Amino acid sequence: MAYEYLKEAKPAKAEDLSELRVTVADLIQQVKVGGDQAVYELAKKFDKIDRRALKVTEEEFYNARKEVPLTLKEDINFGINQIRNFAKAQRESLSEFEAEIYPGIHLGHRLIPVENVGTYVPGGRYPILSAAQMLIVPAKVAGSKRVIACTPPRSDGKVHPAVLYAAQESGVDDVYCIGGVQAIAAMAYGTETIKPVDIIAGPGNKWVTEAKRQVNGIVGLDLQAGPSEILIIADETGEADIIAADLLGQLEHDPNARCLLATTSRQLAVETIAEVEKQLSVLSTADVARVAWENQGEVVVVSDLNEAAHVANDWAPEHLEIHTKYPKVLLPKLTNYGAAFLGVETAEVFADKVAGTNHTLPTARAARYTGGVWVGTFLKWLTHQWVSQDGMKLLAEITVNQSTIEGMAAHAESAAIRLRKMK
Numbered sequence: 001m002a003y004e005y006l007k008e009a010k011p012a013k014a015e016d017l018s019e020l021r022v023t024v025a026d027l028i029q030q031v032k033v034g035g036d037q038a039v040y041e042l043a044k045k046f047d048k049i050d051r052r053a054l055k056v057t058e059e060e061f062y063n064a065r066k067e068v069p070l071t072l073k074e075d076i077n078f079g080i081n082q083i084r085n086f087a088k089a090q091r092e093s094l095s096e097f098e099a100e101i102y103p104g105i106h107l108g109h110r111l112i113p114v115e116n117v118g119t120y121v122p123g124g125r126y127p128i129l130s131a132a133q134m135l136i137v138p139a140k141v142a143g144s145k146r147v148i149a150c151t152p153p154r155s156d157g158k159v160h161p162a163v164l165y166a167a168q169e170s171g172v173d174d175v176y177c178i179g180g181v182q183a184i185a186a187m188a189y190g191t192e193t194i195k196p197v198d199i200i201a202g203p204g205n206k207w208v209t210e211a212k213r214q215v216n217g218i219v220g221l222d223l224q225a226g227p228s229e230i231l232i233i234a235d236e237t238g239e240a241d242i243i244a245a246d247l248l249g250q251l252e253h254d255p256n257a258r259c260l261l262a263t264t265s266r267q268l269a270v271e272t273i274a275e276v277e278k279q280l281s282v283l284s285t286a287d288v289a290r291v292a293w294e295n296q297g298e299v300v301v302v303s304d305l306n307e308a309a310h311v312a313n314d315w316a317p318e319h320l321e322i323h324t325k326y327p328k329v330l331l332p333k334l335t336n337y338g339a340a341f342l343g344v345e346t347a348e349v350f351a352d353k354v355a356g357t358n359h360t361l362p363t364a365r366a367a368r369y370t371g372g373v374w375v376g377t378f379l380k381w382l383t384h385q386w387v388s389q390d391g392m393k394l395l396a397e398i399t400v401n402q403s404t405i406e407g408m409a410a411h412a413e414s415a416a417i418r419l420r421k422m423k
Helices: 018-046 058-067 070-093 129-142 161-170 180-189 206-215 240-251 266-280 286-296 305-315 327-333 348-353 389-406 409-422
Strands: 004-007 097-102 105-113 116-120 146-151 174-177 199-201 229-234 258-263 297-301 319-323 339-342 379-387
Touching (some): 018 206, 058 161, 070 129, 105 389, 116 180, 129 146, 146 161, 146 180, 161 174, 180 199, 180 206, 229 240, 229 305, 240 266, 258 266, 258 286, 258 305, 266 297, 286 297, 305 327, 339 348, 379 389, 389 409
Parallel strands (some): 116 146, 146 174, 229 319, 258 297
Antiparallel strands (some): 004 297
C-alpha cells in the first residue's frame, strides 16, 4: 500500500547497548552479593542521597498523608476505585473449570494468585503516582498475599508524598525507597531487608528495562516497556488542536517517544502539523516533546479507513486513538494495540491517570503478541487432570506406542506398568 507521508520519522540509529548490559550485570551482581549495603552504596552513587533505611517507615507514611492536599487525595481515590472495579470485573469474567473432555478423561484448570509481587514505580523525570495504582491494585484484586513497591527517592532522600499516599491506598504491604537497577536486583534476589518476589511489574528507563531483562527467569515479568507511543486514526471529522494535544501528551514522556497520525484528510494532516508546532511553542515540556516530534513524529495520509487500520495493525501501537465519525465501527478491524480509545471524548491521558484500564502497556510492536498489565498478570493458570481406569487404559496404550517410536523407554514403561497392573 502506498501512503503519502507529510511528515516522516528520521532514520533510527541502532543504539549500542553492550556497555549498558555489562554495567547492569555488574550492578545486579553487587546487590546479589552485597545486599542492603550494596543498595545503600549505589543509591549514594547514583541518586546522591545518604539514606540507610531502605523501607519507608510508618512515620513517613503518616507525614505523607498530611502533605497531600485533600483534592489530590480525592482524585487519587477516584482513580484507585476505577482501577479496582475494572480489575474486579476482569477477575469475575475468568473462571476455573473441570470437564470430561473424553469418556474417563477429566481435565481442568485453576486460577492461583502469584504470592509475592514486586512493583516498580518510576520517579525519574516525573513522580508517576498513577503507576502505583496501576500495579498494586490489580495484584491485590488477583489475591496476591504480598505486594511491595520500590520507587526512587527525591533529592531529599524521601519518596514523593503523593506516591506514598497512592501506594498505601492501593493496598501496598511495604514500600522501599530504592530506584534503578538496584531496586530490580533487590526484588529479584532479596537482601537482608527485602524478601525476594516472584514477579516484577512496572515500567522504567533503559537501565530498569535492561535489569528486568537480566533477571527474567529468576522472577517473572509483566512486560518489557519501552518509550511511549501513540497512533491516531482520524477522518475528516477530526479536530487538529485535539489531535495535536494528544500526540504531545505522549511525546512529553521521553525524547524517544513515537507518534503517528493516519488520516483520510490531507487538510487535517496539514492543520495538525501546524497545530503541533503552535502548541510546542508554549508547552512547558517542549524540551522533551520537540525532540520526540522532530525525530519520531509521523503524519501519513491514507486512502480510506481500511488502509488506516492496516497501518495501525502493522505499527501495533501502545496507545491507539480513533477520531472518526463512527469509531466503534472500525474497532473489529483493529487487532494489534495496547489500549484503544474510541471517539474524540476518550482521551488517552484519561487512562494514563484515572479511567480504570491499565496504563502499563506493550511497546515496540509487542502488541502483536501480548496485551498490557491486568489482573491476569498476577494469576497462574494451573492445569490438572484425572482419569478413570477406562480412560487410563486408552491413554496408556497410545502413550506406549508413541513413546516406543520416540525411543523414550521410561515413558513407555511408566504407561505399560499401569496396563499390566490392570490385568
